[in-house]
Amino acid sequence: MKPRIAVTLGDPAGVGPEIVARLCAHAPTLELAELIVVGQRRLLEAGARSCGLPAPAVEVVEVGQLLKITPGLPSPASGKLAGGFVEKALELVQAGEAAAMATAPISKEALQAAGYSDTGHTTLLARRTGTERPVMMLAGERLKVVLVTIHKAMRDVPGLLSVEGIVHTAQVTHDSLERYWGIAAPRLAVCGLNPHAGEHGLFGDEEERIIAPAVEELRAAGVDAVGPLPPDTVFWRATRGHFDTVVCMYHDQGLIPLKLLHFEDGVNVSLGLPIIRTSVDHGTAYDLAGTGQANPASMIAAVRMAAQMAMAGD
Ligand SMILES: NC(=O)C1=CN([C@@H]2O[C@H](COP(=O)(O)OP(=O)(O)OC[C@H]3O[C@@H](n4cnc5c(N)ncnc54)[C@H](O)[C@@H]3O)[C@@H](O)[C@H]2O)C=CC1
Numbered sequence: 119m120k121p122r123i124a125v126t127l128g129d130p131a132g133v134g135p136e137i138v139a140r141l142c143a144h145a146p147t148l149e150l151a152e153l154i155v156v157g158q159r160r161l162l163e164a165g166a167r168s169c170g171l172p173a174p175a176v177e178v179v180e181v182g183q184l185l186k187i188t189p190g191l192p193s194p195a196s197g198k199l200a201g202g203f204v205e206k207a208l209e210l211v212q213a214g215e216a217a218a219m220a221t222a223p224i225s226k227e228a229l230q231a232a233g234y235s236d237t238g239h240t241t242l243l244a245r246r247t248g249t250e251r252p253v254m255m256l257a258g259e260r261l262k263v264v265l266v267t268i269h270k271a272m273r274d275v276p277g278l279l280s281v282e283g284i285v286h287t288a289q290v291t292h293d294s295l296e297r298y299w300g301i302a303a304p305r306l307a308v309c310g311l312n313p314h315a316g317e318h319g320l321f322g323d324e325e326e327r328i329i330a331p332a333v334e335e336l337r338a339a340g341v342d343a344v345g346p347l348p349p350d351t352v353f354w355r356a357t358r359g360h361f362d363t364v365v366c367m368y369h370d371q372g373l374i375p376l377k378l379l380h381f382e383d384g385v386n387v388s389l390g391l392p393i394i395r396t397s398v399d400h401g402t403a404y405d406l407a408g409t410g411q412a413n414p415a416s417m418i419a420a421v422r423m424a425a426q427m428a429m430a431g432d
C-alpha cells in the first residue's frame with residue numbers, strides 16, 4: 119500500500135502553494151505516495167492557476183481562516199496560517215492518519231510575527247513532540263550533511279559546541295542511516311570548526327578540546343566516525359564516496375556545499391523526532407511567488423524521501 123503523506127502548503131505568501139500544485143500533478147510521485155494537502159483548497163488552486171495547471175484533484179485538510187494573502191508579501195497572517203498547517207500535519211501523523219509529513223517552506227520571521235517562539239519547523243516540531251535535541255539533515259544523491267548547531271548566530275557557535283552535542287548528533291545520524299537508508303555501518307566524517315581543523319591549536323582549540331574527544335567517544339561506542347577533519351576538503355572527499363554523511367559544526371558549513379550541489383533537489387530531513395518529517399531545502403522565494411516559475415524538484419524529492427522513509431521504518 120502507498121504511504122499517505124501529509125504535505126503542508128508552507129507560507130501562503132511564498133512559493134509553497136505553487137510547488138505543491140506542481141507536486142500534485144507529478145504522476146510518478148502519485149504512484150509512490152498518496153497525498154493529503156494540509157492548508158486551504160483556495161490557496162492550492164491559486165497556486166495551480168499561477169502555474170497554468172487545473173485545480174488539483176487531491177484531498178485537502180482545511181486549516182485556518184480565509185485571510186487575505188498577497189503573493190510575495192509575508193505578514194503575521196501568513197505566518198499564522200503557515201504555523202497552523204504544520205501543527206495540523208503533525209496531528210495527522212500522530213493520529214496515524216498519515217505516515218509522514220513533508221513541508222513546503224515557511225518564513226521564520228513571519229512565524230514569529232504570528233506569535234510562535236520557534237525558529238522554524240524543526241524547533242516547532244521538537245517543542246510539540248517533547249524532543250530535546252532534533253538533528254537537521256540536508257540530503258542529496260551526492261552529499262548528506264547534519265548540523266550540530268542549527269539557526270544560531272556565528273558569534274555564539276563556539277560556545278554552543280560540546281562533546282555531548284556532537285556525540286548526540288552523530289549517534290542519531292548513525293541510527294537513522296541504518297534504519298531509513300539501510301546503510302549497515304555508516305561512515306561519518308566529523309568536521310573541524312576552524313581553518314585546517316585548527317592545525318594543532320594554531321587557529322583555535324575547539325578541535326582538541328571538544329571535537330576530538332567526541333570522535334573518540336563515538337568510536338568507543340562502535341560508530342565509524344573520523345575527525346576532526348579540515349572543513350575545506352571533507353565535502354569533496356564525501357562526494358567521492360569516502361563518507362556517508364558529514365557532521366558539520368554550524369549551519370552554513372554544511373548548507374553551502376549541499377546547496378551548491380543540490381539546491382534544486384536537496385531535502386531537509388528532521389532526525390530524532392518520533393515522526394518522519396522532510397522538507398524542501400530552499401526557502402519561501404518571495405521574489406518568485408505568484409509567477410509560476412518556482413522549481414518543484416525539491417518538494418517532489420521531499421515527498422519521495424518521506425514515502426521511502428515511511429516504508430523503510432515500517
Ligand atoms: N524549509 C523551510 O521552511 C525553509 C525556509 N527558509 C526561509 O525562507 C525565507 C527566504 O529565505 P532566502 O534566504 O531568501 O532563501 P530562498 O531559498 O527563499 O531564496 C533564495 C534564492 O533562491 C531562489 N529560489 C528559492 N527556491 C526556488 C525554487 N523552488 N525554484 C527556483 N528558485 C528558487 C529564490 O528566488 C532566491 O533567488 C527565510 O525566511 C528563510 O528562513 C529557508 C530555507 C528553508
Ligand SMILES: NCC(=O)COP(=O)(O)O
Nearest residue numbers: 237238239240241386397
Ligand atoms: N536552513 C534550513 C531551514 O531554514 C529550514 O528550517 P526548518 O524550518 O526545517 O526548521
